[in-house]
Amino acid sequence: MSSEPAQQETKPLRLFFREAVARAVREEMARDPKVLLMGQDVGSFGGSYREFDGVYGEFGPDRVRDTPVAEPASVGIAAGVAAAGFRPLTVITYMDFLMLGFDALINYAAKLRYKSAGKLTAPMVVKTTAGAQGQGVAHSQCIEAWLISVPGLAVVAPSTPADAYGLMKSALRHDGPVVYMDHKKLFPTPGNLDREEHVVPFGKAAIRQEGTDVTLTCHSYMVRVALQAAEALAEEGISVEVIDLRSLAPLDIDTLVASVEKTGKLLTLEEGQVTCGVGVEVATRIFEAVGYRPWKRLGALPAPVSSNPVLEAECIPDAEQVIESIRVLVRG
Amino acid sequence: MNEAIDNLRAMLLIRAFEDCLAARKDHGFQLLSSGEEAVSVGLASALNEHDQLLTGGRSIGPALARGVKPERLMAELLARTGGVNRGRAGRGHFSDIDAGFFGAHAVVAGNITIAAGVALGRKLENHPGIVAILFGDGASAAGALYETLNIAALWKLPLLFVCNNNQLSVSTAREASNAAENISDIGGVFGMWTKSVDGLDLPAVSETARTAADYVRAGNGPAFIEFSSIRLRSHSTTARETRKRDELAALRLKCPIEREIRRLQDAGLLGQAQTEALRDEATQRAETAMQFADASPYPDPSEVLEHVV
Structure with a gap:
């Protein structure tokens, strides 16, 4: 003031x-x-x-x-x-x-x-x-x-x-x-x-962190989980490109394709089910453009999400799982 | 006098139009309204150019009564680009808002919630028009109706609920689908003006519809009317008939069109020759509509991705 x-x-x-x-x-x-x-x-x-x-x-x-x-x-x-x-x-x-x-x-x-x-x-x-x-x-x-x-x-x-x-x-x-x-x-x-009035257009993803080793796509709360994982992986020397999809329909295919062309690897992360999930669509659309690349998907386990804190935490992906999945993707 | 003849003309057109359509081998999947013409025409006679009508899937009769052009409608039903929606909506989904027909939405009772939204728009705009929603006795058992009755009453929406009780939900009898004594009683719970009348009696339908529409138009909130009618055909042109032959023969004797012709003739308002001339005129209009549809092309397949977003 x-x-x-x-x-x-x-x-x-x-x-x-x-x-x-x-x-x-x-x-x-x-x-x-x-x-x-x-x-x-x-x-x-x-x-x-x-x-x-x-x-x-x-x-x-x-x-x-x-x-x-x-x-x-x-x-x-x-x-x-x-x-x-x-x-x-x-x-x-x-x-x-x-x-x-x-x-x-x-x-x-x-x-x-x-x-x-x-x-x-x-x-x-x-x-x-x-x-x-x-x-x-x-x-x-x-x-x-x-x-x-x-x-x-x-x-x-x-x-x-x-x-x-x-x-x-x-x-x-x-x-x-x-x-x-x-x-x-x-x-x-x-x-x-920004103080000035502005809009965020549909169909535009945001690269939250640039990286070269693996592309990590996510949206909503999982972006925070992804960034947490990316930070930890940076300390291990793994460079993660974190893409916040923001708009799920329409998807920003250009940004996704450009990233995977650069990194050559993909982890899709979501809080919902992986079966027929957002990640499946993201990966499919990318691979249609650039051909298959190493890919893993992370999402909720195939179970309802309980209010029991132990079961809820077990069901939903966390940063530790993201880190582990990316280690496997990058180091094999 | 002229209005009575016009209303008869409108009922004859619906019957001739649907018969002409059903006679076509390529008519597709249609829900016809033979036996329910007085409901469509009587209701439409109470609506004006500011009003909008929404219906469920049994939409042909109400749309024609509302003034949708028979040529454009026939083309729509037969998937031609000359149709009111380029032939892409079809029987349960077409609309022609310029004619005051906001549209069919053939998910039973789903259309009722949509109509309440249109009515909310009318209210917010202080628009002079009201909205009428026509649904069958089948929809009277669905939750969307009760939710909408409640909100329409709470918000005093300019919405006229009209149940065309044709006694059957596909094959399920009205008595087996709704526990209320009269379906219109449901509106009473929410404080609405309600009435159940014989939907085969055109003057009674018209008078009730007008009273109810005037009530809604005056800003009193929604009203609920029920017209008991009959369905002379099976549920759809692809559904099997579940009633016996003698039962259907008895129903045909109750035809609302013939009843209105008898009434007008008995009152000396209509002669035999004029009756035949009106029947011929209706057949002619239906055939003209069919010729228009036949002359109109199907869409190019490349249109499939147009107007998606």
Whole structure:
């Protein structure tokens, strides 16, 4: 507060992930009167993770609507109001519950532009929260891999406050349905944000750390696990290129291909299941372009994610497993 | 008088159109509405140019009643590029918002949530129009209906729930699929204006639909009406008929179109010659629609990736 004003303007903002979400939503709601916010506890409560603090007070009950516990109707109403010209952001508390909203999201919204030959679209964002944090088998899942196979549906997964902000802004401007997934463990994490308004475009991965020995792809909370592993491996002389996918559909194939062409090896990391997982898609798309390369995949074990802390930790990949997998990939 | 003849004309068109379509070997998979024409036409008579109608998969009759052009619809159903959606949507999925037909969404009851969203948009815009959602007795058992009734009532959405109770959900009788005495009773729980009427009686359908639409239009929130109708054909053109021949013969005697013709003739409002002329006109319009469809090309295969994102 005591520093010079000129210096203050150039200094980046330091925000928690949840604050970055709120900032993006507030800016977009101010910018476009068609943007709406709806979902369970998004009103005066400010969101389950306080990620909508202040939004209700600023924009009021017409544009910020608490919904009853009714995910199918919440997603369906969002799809309908989107088709009618609005840009709703509908919030599904846990990604597990998004399964209840699949009909409107997948059968209607994702197909609306196609079936109407371009006349109608459903520009809607479903924001939902994935990941394990001690809440048990139906409150912990990462089902983004199910979603990336749906034609017409965009899927994004920020790992930093800056991307939470920039991807939310892109999502609210996208002319079709978007699933924006965050992670329970990310909300209390801080990060720097450019002071100037900006967006993070879909289909652009971020190289979080450059490296030469192996490419490590990841998204959401697993980016933090990947960076932790990469740091440890650097001490062993293994140089890891960590790529944060950010946008799962569309994927940034160019960045992925360029990295694997350079490193010649690939580890795909995700918190969800490896079977038909994001990693399988990433690897396949890369190998279609450059031919096969040594590849390992890491994800949850093929079991439900228990609230039991011992079983939960065993199920979900950690930095130690990433380190071990990369050692095997690089040293054979 | 003119309105009554126009409504009869609209019912005859639906019957002739569907018969013409069903007679085609290449008609694909269609859900026809013979026996339910009074529901479509009576409901449409209560809607104006500001309103939007959404339906489930049994969408041909309601769309025609709403004013979707028969030529464009026939082309759509037969997968031609002259269709309202270039032939890519088809029977359960087409839309023509310029005609006030926001669209079919053939996931039973899923369409009801979509309609509530369109109604929310109307409310936020202070738009003069209302939204009507037409669904069958089959959808009356689905959870999406109850969630939407609740939210529509809480938010006082300009939404008219219309159940076309044709007594059958594929093969399951209405009594076996919904425990409520009247399906419209479900709306009463949420404080809505409700009514169940004979869906074979066109004047009764029209009057009830108008009363309900006026109620919704006045800003009172949603209303729920039920029309009991009959299904003269099997569930779909590929589904086997589960009813006996004599049962179907008895149902055919209840045809809502013939009933309306008798009523108009008995009242001296319609002559025999005019009746025949109206029947011929409907057949002619259906055949013209078919000629238009036949003259329209299929899409080029390269269109398959257009309008995906």
